[in-house]
Amino acid sequence: MKHVKTAALRGLALLGLLAVIVIATPLDSWWAGKLAGRWDDPAGDVLIVLGGSVLDDGQIGGSSYWRCMHAARAYREGTFKQLIVTGGGNDAVAIAEPMKSFLVFLGVPASVIAIESHSMSTRENALFVKQMIADRPGRKVLLTSDYHMFRAHRVFEKVGLDVQPRPYPDVRKRAGNWRGRLPAFLDLLEESAKIVYYRAHGWI
Secondary structure, three states: OHHHHHHHHHHHHHHHHHHHHHHHOOHHHHHHHHHHOOOOOOOOOEEEEEOOOEOOOOOEOHHHHHHHHHHHHHHOOOOOOEEEEEOOEOOOOEOHHHHHHHHHHOOOOHHHEEEEOOOOOHHHHHHHHHHHHOOOOOOEEEEEEHHHHHHHHHHHHHOOOOOEEEEEOOHHHHOOOHHHHHHHHHHHHHHHHHHHHHHHOOOO
């Protein structure tokens, strides 16, 4: 019993130390920067926007909201001729649908937005979008969260769709406030586990 108590106390101490490191250091920002890659905001003809979180009622969650905001900003630069929003969701609605509605609200013409609403993973995003635009001419740009870009870019390249990465500062923005660092750290851990899983299956 004593050994169990000692092990539990040591585990709690390690968790506490990890929490202090996450909150008090730029670990999240550094890690997200490594996963994001280069930050040169490439222009192009087709902007592919990956769906993110979705709420139980079918509304967009935080990551989907910010992906739309940055996609609308990219469209206003004047080079993109079409946006592809990709992502399924719960039984009520695919996340691509409310994301399209929000993009229209933000000033992007509905006529330039196409949606792919069946994919349930990053790999399916890539496979289904490739079916839609593989033969379409022009430069294709991929927009998603900073911590998601490492896996997403490689998945698209693996299925044979040449895309230029355009990450936006998701974790890096949240990490600017100490209250956002622990949730961001958990997102980074989950994403890193998914990277290992995708590598093991040969998807990246």
